Amino acid sequence: MALSETAGLRGPPIPKPPVHQQVLNSVPVAVAIYAIVVGLIVYGSFAGAQNMGYNWQWYRVPQYLYSFTDDGFQWGEISVGLVATIRLSVLSFALATFLGLVVALLRLSGLVVGSAVAVAYLELIRNIPLLVLLYLFYYVLGPIFGLDRYVASILTLAVFHSALISEIFRAGINAVAVGQWEAAKSIGMSTGQAYRYIILPQSVRFMLPPMTGEMVHLIKSSAIVSVIAVAELTTIGRNIISDTYMSFEIWFTIAAVYMVVTLILSVGVSFLERKFTVDQ
Amino acid sequence: MDSQPIIEARNLDKFFGKFHALKDVSISVRQGERVVVCGPSGSGKSTLIRCFNALESHSSGTLVVDGIEVFEGSKDVRKLRQEVGMVFQQFNLFPHLTVLENLMIGPMKVRKVSRDQAERTARTYLDRVHIPEQAEKYPAQLSGGQQQRVAIARSLCMETRIMLFDEPTSALDPEMINEVLDVMVELAETGMTMVVVTHEMGFARKVADTMVFMEEGRIVEVAPPDQFFTAPASDRCRMFLAQILEH
Ligand SMILES: Nc1ncnc2c1ncn2[C@@H]1O[C@H](COP(=O)(O)OP(=O)(O)OP(=O)(O)O)[C@@H](O)[C@H]1O
Ligand SMILES: [Mg+2]
Numbered sequence: 001m002a003l004s005e006t007a008g009l010r011g012p013p014i015p016k017p018p019v020h021q022q023v024l025n026s027v028p029v030a031v032a033i034y035a036i037v038v039g040l041i042v043y044g045s046f047a048g049a050q051n052m053g054y055n056w057q058w059y060r061v062p063q064y065l066y067s068f069t070d071d072g073f074q075w076g077e078i079s080v081g082l083v084a085t086i087r088l089s090v091l092s093f094a095l096a097t098f099l100g101l102v103v104a105l106l107r108l109s110g111l112v113v114g115s116a117v118a119v120a121y122l123e124l125i126r127n128i129p130l131l132v133l134l135y136l137f138y139y140v141l142g143p144i145f146g147l148d149r150y151v152a153s154i155l156t157l158a159v160f161h162s163a164l165i166s167e168i169f170r171a172g173i174n175a176v177a178v179g180q181w182e183a184a185k186s187i188g189m190s191t192g193q194a195y196r197y198i199i200l201p202q203s204v205r206f207m208l209p210p211m212t213g214e215m216v217h218l219i220k221s222s223a224i225v226s227v228i229a230v231a232e233l234t235t236i237g238r239n240i241i242s243d244t245y246m247s248f249e250i251w252f253t254i255a256a257v258y259m260v261v262t263l264i265l266s267v268g269v270s271f272l273e274r275k276f277t278v279d280q
Numbered sequence: 281m282d283s284q285p286i287i288e289a290r291n292l293d294k295f296f297g298k299f300h301a302l303k304d305v306s307i308s309v310r311q312g313e314r315v316v317v318c319g320p321s322g323s324g325k326s327t328l329i330r331c332f333n334a335l336e337s338h339s340s341g342t343l344v345v346d347g348i349e350v351f352e353g354s355k356d357v358r359k360l361r362q363e364v365g366m367v368f369q370q371f372n373l374f375p376h377l378t379v380l381e382n383l384m385i386g387p388m389k390v391r392k393v394s395r396d397q398a399e400r401t402a403r404t405y406l407d408r409v410h411i412p413e414q415a416e417k418y419p420a421q422l423s424g425g426q427q428q429r430v431a432i433a434r435s436l437c438m439e440t441r442i443m444l445f446d447e448p449t450s451a452l453d454p455e456m457i458n459e460v461l462d463v464m465v466e467l468a469e470t471g472m473t474m475v476v477v478t479h480e481m482g483f484a485r486k487v488a489d490t491m492v493f494m495e496e497g498r499i500v501e502v503a504p505p506d507q508f509f510t511a512p513a514s515d516r517c518r519m520f521l522a523q524i525l526e527h
Binding site for chain 1: 333335358359361362364365366368370372373374375376385386389390391431434435438
C-alpha cells in the first residue's frame, strides 16, 4: 500500500479512465447497448430469413417439447432426446471421472512405469480430434470388440474427457497441504487410506468448479455422437428437421435447450459450493 | 524404569541430494525416557525425529525403533507408525473432519476399532487434554492452543508407545503456549516415552531426563538437564543457551 502511495507521489498521477469509457460502463448505457446489439442480431437474422422467403412456423415447435392430447400429457421428441443426452452425459462423465482418477493416481504414484503409462495415454488422447476418436471407437474398435454405437459413444466421450479430468484431479490433490499427508501417515494410514479419507475429501473443494466446467463441456461435445446416429438431442433435432424442414426453429430450440441445461448445472453447483464453504 | 532402549540410532547419515543434513548421529532412548532436543535452526532436529517414524528415510546407519528395524522400503513402516505418534508445529489437523472425527479416524481405519470404542477412546483423551466440550467443532473454529491439544489427543488415541514432538509450541501465540506445555507435562507424568524438539527451556528443566544439543547435523552434546544447563561442555552450546535464555 505504501508502495502505491509513493508511486503516486513520485510518478505521474494515476490516470482516470477516459470519459468515453466512464460513459460506456455506466449501467443504463451498458444495458441499452447490450439490448441494441442483441436486438440487431436477432432482427438481422429474422430479416435475412424473411428475405430468403423463409416460412417461420414457431407454432409447430411446442409439440416437439410436450403435448396435451386425448391421452393426456406427453413429452415430445425433443424432451425425450434431452433425457437421452443427459443419460449419455452422466454415464460418460461417471466413467470419465473414474478413468481420470486412475490416470491421476498413476501419475502421482511415483512409479516410473505408472507415470509413463499415464503420460502416454494423455498425449495420445490430447492429440486426436474428438470426431476421429469417435470414428476409431465405432468403426475400428467397435467391430473388433463388438461395441454397439451407444457403448462406443460413451467410451469416446469418457476417454476424451478423462484427460482433462485427470489434470483436475492432479491439481486438486496437489493443492492439499503436504502436512495432511504427513499427519495421515504418522497415524499409520496407508497411501490408499490417506487418499480416501484425508486427501480426496479435501480436494473436492478445489475440484468442484473445474469439474462443473468439464461436465458442461461434455454435455456439449456429446452432440457429436449424432454423426453415428445415436438417439440424443442433436440427432433428434436433425430427424425432426428432415421431416418438417423447420431448420431455423428447431436449431434455435435445440441450442436453447443445451444452454438451459448447462446454465442450470452451473448455477446449481455454485450454490452447492457456497454451502460447502459455509460448512467449513 | 526399563533400561532397554526403545529407540536406538547408530551412525545415521541423511542426505538431501548433496546436502548433508545428519552427520553420523547416534542416540539411544530408553523406554519412558524424556528427551528434549534443541539447537539452532537448520541443525537437523526435525530431520532426526522424522527419521524415527520414517517420515524421512536415513541414508545410512541403523535405526531400530520399538524392536522394528527402520529402513527405506521396509514393510513394517505402518506398524512402526502405529507405535510412534507425532505432533507437528503446524498441528496438521484434518480440516474437513470434526475434532471427534479427527481423533476417531486413525483407530477406526488403521486399528480397525469399532466406532463406539473409538468414540469412547476419543472422548477420554479429549478430557485428558482438557477440551471435552469442543468435540463437535471443526479445527478452524478452535484457537491454536486448542488445535495443538487436539493434535496431541489424536496421537494418543492411537495408543502409541512413543511420542515425537516437533516444536509443538512455536506456532502458538504466547498466551497459549502454557496450556499445551501443561498437557505435555501431564503426559510425561504418565511415563510416556517422549522425544521433544523445543526451545521451551522451562519445560525442558521440568520434564527432561536427557538434553540433546544439535548443530550442523551433528549431536554435539548429550547430558542430564542439571549438567546441561549449568555446565555445558561445548562453547557453542553455552552460547546457544545464553541466547535463548535471555528472553
Ligand atoms: N526435504 C528437504 N529437502 C532438502 N533439504 C532439506 C529438506 N528438509 C530439510 N532440509 C534441510 O536440512 C537441514 C536441516 O533441516 P531440519 O528441518 O531438520 O532443521 P531443524 O533443526 O528442524 O531447523 P528448524 O529449527 O528451523 O526447524 C536444513 O538446512 C534444511 O534446509
Ligand atoms: Mg524443525
